[in-house]
Amino acid sequence: KAGVTQTPRYLIKTRGQQVTLSCSPISGHRSVSWYQQTPGQGLQFLFEYFSETQRNKGNFPGRFSGRQFSNSRSEMNVSTLELGDSALYLCASSLPGTESSWGPVVYSYEQYFGPGTRLTVT
């Protein structure tokens, strides 16, 4: 089974431009999450999509947006790029795990990551 694919792998943009990144999940996976990885802040959650709906969003400005298509492929868009947006953008897909019946809900979702898109803003 093919893994998560992300395109493009590398991208160089200028401040003020906008960019669109693409992610194709593993076949059958319906949830797609996006993360930003930088040396200073580490890995930070951007948003998560399931069945074309954004279910959760991290603490990022509105310049960061995304969408999911009916085939579960997802795109994220960053408008008015800033130098600080230079980062590795990772996409992850998952199937829901099992929820415990012994008490509180236990989330066991395994997320599978793509190779990332390296965005450099100059």
Next chain:
Amino acid sequence: GNSVTQMEGPVTLSEEAFLTINCTYTATGYPSLFWYVQYPGEGLQLLLKATKADDKGSNKGFEATYRKETTSFHLEKGSVQVSDSAVYFCALIYGSGAGSYQLTFGKGTKLSVIP
């Protein structure tokens, strides 16, 4: 809020040495815990996981036990190899309502194994 703290790196070991990377977490409820590994130029790969207290996750000689009483999930390997050189991330996952969830990661620990 939820958070993960793991030991600062970098860690440099000789081949066949014993590895421990400490990880502690703060979370409400019952998160699942993970270790991910990132090789140079690649995305993250799931190394192992544990979903409830006292669970032991293991894979490729690596082990970690979910300790709820100490809120820890330390990664161990008895004999490291040069090929284990990578960055290791401890993470937890928790529900955010409406069926959604997100991973919270530690800062990562870079491991270098020398022959």
